[in-house]
Amino acid sequence: MLEFKLSRRGLLGAATSAAIASAFPAPFVRAQSERRIVFWHSYSQKERSDHMRLVANRFEQANPGVKVDIEVVPWPAFPQKWPAAAAAGTLPDVTILLAENAVPMSLAGALLPMDDVLASLGGADAFKGNIAIATGRFRDQQISIPHYVHNRLLVYRKDRLAEAGLKPPVTWDDALNAAVATTRAPDHFGWIPKLAKGDVGGGYLLWMMTRSANGSFFDKDGNVSFDSQPVRDATQFIIEIARKSGGPGVTDYKISDNFNLVNSGKTSLAEDSAAIVAGAAQKAPDVAAQLDATFMPKRERVGNLMGGISVALPKGSNPEDGNAFAKFLFTEENYLPFLLTIPLFMFPALKSAEGPAFFDNPTIQRFRNVVDVTLTGLQDSTLAGMEDGLNPYAGPVFNSYAVEDMFQRILLQDEPVEQAVAQTAKAIEKVVGDVKTRLDRG
Template sequence: MRRRLLALACVSASLLSGCGLMPQDGGAERRAVTVWLMKDSASQDFLRRFTEDFERSHPGLDLDIRIQRWTGIGAKVQAALEADGEDGPDVIEVGNTQVTQYAEGGRLHDLTLEAMRDWGIRDWLPGLAEPGQWMSQQYGIPWYAANRVVVYRKDLFAQAGVTAPPRTRDEWLAVTERLDSGGDQGIYLAGQDWYTLSGFIWDEGGDLARERGGGVWEGALDTPAALRGMDFYRRLQALGDGPVDADEEHPPQARVFARGRVAQIVAVPGLAHAIVRENPDLEGELGFFPVPGKKAGEPGAVFTGGSDLVVPRNTDDRDGAVAVVEALTGTRWNTDLARTMNYVPNKKSLAQAVAGGEGVEAMAAGAARGRATPTTPRWGAVEADNPIKEYMTKVLSGADPETEARRASRRITELLDLGLE
């Protein structure tokens, strides 16, 4: 999108200071590829190494990496996709569940051909690949993933005589019930942790919403499968003192875990750092295992967060943009990023790249069965209103699950229909 002659090449000043003179390559034109990446997605050292290698192996291209903040990014990306200027991004990092809202209306390049021919689409993590699709075409290319695991206290497990992490959901319930005694909480699970609930619903074969056809969606919390998922959540949540009318950030569950005798929480492994900062006595006492599934040896489904890379339709350097996407999501730099940042790589076959770290290994095992929210551009309206949270609170407070599920499903349908007007 910014196609110009360069005598100087700099990575954005927000990343690196200083800029050295570049050789003129005999006067040949050099093109700048502008890349928007989110704050803290990659370290400055990673970006420096990647930039040096990319520019060395692509002599005609220079990288202009500009770091963005998540706050307000949706409106900023929408404006960039609709702009007709020459100073916008050629590649954008977006949340995996945001791709469809940007792809709608033809504002992103379709990268299906490259994905099928060169990029190993069949091996991608489903929680990144599926939300990157819109109308059966691939617009978002998986970059990195993170998902929830069970973080537990080894000392409390040992005191309860639990010698190994549970392998199935039934075992998990039994172990948690044993841990929930003598003033200890078997698990701290906030009543409105709808991301964790989603995994239980997916395990049962249900979903939060389903497509009726033609891009029309309806809420699906009232299906038998979704109700079974909610029932499991109810039974597990009762084995601790998590508030029924709040989510995992109110209060922050890391603080609750660190300050009390709580045996387990469901969280990303990185939360362990905050727990140990809050309570240094827990250094070395934290363990991790994948959220158990219904069968031994098969982790439960989990919500997969993370990022995809997209190429705006209004770029005037599609080839340069594709070269950046190919490099960042390819095996070499994707595994480097995963090791550097403790992420899950974008392909199931690359899970061994993070072997050796207990938390990341548990996360990678779960990511193989990861999912994302329904792939409709209007899902953001559901999260903003979030009838799922209200539904969970009412059920956990003793209301009839089927009645409340029907009410919540109708509200989800209304919110998804509003976007069609």
């Protein structure tokens, strides 16, 4: 056991220091010692990561004595990382996160409210449509603020559709026909869905197709409605796409593989945001010249899926500076330049950023149809599983990878679709039940 002894001189020194400290106001004392902000983000691309470092440097210069430490946390790792950090008392002060991940964090008591940050930015009306409320308002508190948004699209190769004598797909049947017609194995395939284990690609795609059939994973009260005809029909559609146009190893691809699949020409169609076109414009310009996008194929409607990437304030060790840094991310000098670090990758959440400076960008102009489809889709778009508002069960369900496991069983073990959907519904109900139990305890 360690013992600490304090001499009379040390005691007097401590008393003197305390007297000096008490003679000055708290902000003065606070400014004399270095204050550390821990900032997590998932912007792994060099352009976006470098910009976040630049913003952090600007904040440090404007706030002497503050040091911003940045950690890049990959998107798939976040749902596991924050609970571990919460248990260890090492949560960051500011984080970028998928909007749906803010709900379980809030329920766990791991987030600070952001109502004052929202007010400082002009309130919910300063943001496009209803996205500030739809993606960040939970139990009468603002738990996150949208940093940027995008919408899932069906990106296609114009040259391959033209060669097949086809127009951009509109319906499920159109999409299946296009996927089959643009498959030239083993050189390239029509549509390679992302169905790998440990990824949310299968869950997102199934939700979009279920939504387009006027179904959902949950009813308006948050009850599981997975074992339904719209889910079964959507599952069957995706299975046909995978078997008829996905090629070998179709169960191995993750969302992050889309860039390589598109840039290499391996796939003719891809479900993704405009970011996939942005990546091609940078890395594969010849391929990008052949890319365009349309809405995801519909049965009864388009199942628009919003990507909401948000800022939140976890309960870290420096809430005061963390709050100020969160506001700083949205200032004019930082926000629009961030959106244009990789044009098409990110779309404005703030209305003020959606002006000439955004639309006059050469890449935005070049792919204006992709931009217009994105912006139109965002008018009728929601987070996955949250079409009736923020849902505490959606994030845990998608992060359980139950849907991806279902696709693996169907494709690799020939499990019948109806049986697989019923079994997956039970797995989802268990996830929801576990969340409800934790809520009751809380």
